[in-house]
Amino acid sequence: MKKNAKAEKILDVALLLLKNEGDYGVTMRKVAALADMSLSNVQYYYKTKDALLKSMADRYFQSCLEQIKKIDTIQSDDCWKLEIEKLLRGFLVHGLEVTDMCRLFREYWAISTRNQAIDEHIKQYYREMVVILSDKLRPVAQSEQGLAKAVSVIIPFSEGYSITALAMPEDINSITSILQSLVVNLLQEQ
Amino acid sequence: MKKNAKAEKILDVALLLLKNEGDYGVTMRKVAALADMSLSNVQYYYKTKDALLKSMADRYFQSCLEQIKKIDTIQSDDCWKLEIEKLLRGFLVHGLEVTDMCRLFREYWAISTRNQAIDEHIKQYYREMVVILSDKLRPVAQSEQGLAKAVSVIIPFSEGYSITALAMPEDINSITSILQSLVVNLLQEQ
DNA sequence: TCACAACTAGGTCACTCGACCTAGTTTTGT
DNA sequence: ACAAAACTAGGTCGAGTGACCTAGTTGTGA
Numbered sequence: 001m002k003k004n005a006k007a008e009k010i011l012d013v014a015l016l017l018l019k020n021e022g023d024y025g026v027t028m029r030k031v032a033a034l035a036d037m038s039l040s041n042v043q044y045y046y047k048t049k050d051a052l053l054k055s056m057a058d059r060y061f062q063s064c065l066e067q068i069k070k071i072d073t074i075q076s077d078d079c080w081k082l083e084i085e086k087l088l089r090g091f092l093v094h095g096l097e098v099t100d101m102c103r104l105f106r107e108y109w110a111i112s113t114r115n116q117a118i119d120e121h122i123k124q125y126y127r128e129m130v131v132i133l134s135d136k137l138r139p140v141a142q143s144e145q146g147l148a149k150a151v152s153v154i155i156p157f158s159e160g161y162s163i164t165a166l167a168m169p170e171d172i173n174s175i176t177s178i179l180q181s182l183v184v185n186l187l188q189e190q
Numbered sequence: 191m192k193k194n195a196k197a198e199k200i201l202d203v204a205l206l207l208l209k210n211e212g213d214y215g216v217t218m219r220k221v222a223a224l225a226d227m228s229l230s231n232v233q234y235y236y237k238t239k240d241a242l243l244k245s246m247a248d249r250y251f252q253s254c255l256e257q258i259k260k261i262d263t264i265q266s267d268d269c270w271k272l273e274i275e276k277l278l279r280g281f282l283v284h285g286l287e288v289t290d291m292c293r294l295f296r297e298y299w300a301i302s303t304r305n306q307a308i309d310e311h312i313k314q315y316y317r318e319m320v321v322i323l324s325d326k327l328r329p330v331a332q333s334e335q336g337l338a339k340a341v342s343v344i345i346p347f348s349e350g351y352s353i354t355a356l357a358m359p360e361d362i363n364s365i366t367s368i369l370q371s372l373v374v375n376l377l378q379e380q
Numbered sequence: 381t382c383a384c385a386a387c388t389a390g391g392t393c394a395c396t397c398g399a400c401c402t403a404g405t406t407t408t409g410t
Numbered sequence: 411a412c413a414a415a416a417c418t419a420g421g422t423c424g425a426g427t428g429a430c431c432t433a434g435t436t437g438t439g440a
């Protein structure tokens with residue numbers, strides 16, 4: 001049994017609560033009950049609720065970035081445009097069903113409007129996402145300028161699509177195709 | 191003094207609280223205090239908290255749609271592409287600063303993941319937004335197909351941009367320009 | 381004028397919350 | 411072996427919460 005196993009389990013359970021019941025739904029007592037330990041025990045690992053919320057955000061945004069890093073870099077071979085489409089589809093698929101990731105981000109977007117620290121976390125997350133995604137696309141980009149434009153289109157669109165997708169008249173295939181040709185054009189910009 | 195003046199004031203105050211403190215921040219007592227009336231008085235107009243939250247959502251999404259309806263229809267004159275740009279800028283400007291509208295939508299996006307009724311409200315809102323925006327753009331659309339694609343791009347992008355704008359490398363002018371030429375192309379699709 | 385509905389105010393109830401306190405038990409380092 | 415640190419458990423406290431109750435006051439229509 002790892003030393004930090006309980007502290008990790010508390011974070012797991014707390015994120016589960018955040019996902020299902022929102023930030024005010026995360027109470028020390030509920031966390032304790034779901035983690036199958038006493039209230040005082042939770043409070044031993046996280047002295048205050050703020051400390052718990054901070055640790056949750058630290059770990060969650062970190063894990064999300066690591067997930068993005070796992071995406072394959074687009075290689076400059078003869079089917080790179082197809083690879084772009086696959087990459088875009090991977091982002092847009094969050095619009096079809098509300099995934100755990102979607103739920104947590106929606107909570108954090110809301111919290112960020114009333115919590116300076118979370119707001120900074122999210123901004124930093126998207127800044128790092130820009131860097132990571134740029135690295136993935138750089139091999140097929142004709143200019144840094146075009147690359148910057150491409151990521152500045154992909155990221156906002158995929159976030160917005162995760163919210164609005166089910167209400168749009170065009171389906172994901174059509175949208176992916178439109179976005180793909182736009183991104184390809186931007187990447188080919190001199 | 192209108193008959194419903196108090197009921198309306200309660201909704202005003204409650205939306206203010208929702209914006210600033212989230213859904214759990216809306217308590218009957220806080221609403222009463224801010225509306226300068228007694229707790230029982232608030233509870234007279236809205237028997238339960240659920241009833242209050244429902245009325246808030248009903249009125250808010252309604253008012254948002256009416257705001258969108260006020261946007262000028264794009265006329266098919268010789269400067270329609272410039273009008274498109276102006277329209278897009280109006281949407282994207284929500285990315286530069288977190289407006290009241292942004293804050294409330296972020297709250298509702300989060301609430302919708304755990305509240306069926308709000309989820310339906312939001313879906314319906316975006317569906318109506320599709321219709322309204324389509325009407326604005328139809329005069330310059332070469333086909334219904336292209337029109338559907340255009341709105342299916344504009345709406346998700348503007349929502350996502352309101353969240354991510356400040357972390358993107360490209361500024362609003364560059365983004366607006368990219369989106370404008372994309373939308374113009376889609377509208378000219380046969 | 382009078383009855384009835386609309387409205388207002390103050391209070392109580394059981395419940396939940398984060399923070400704190402105290403007293404044990406286990407583990408660790410020397 | 412033993413002291414200190416790490417950990418666990420149970421209890422209490424004041425502050426809020428939504429729902430509910432009762433008793434007044436004002437307004438309106440017949």
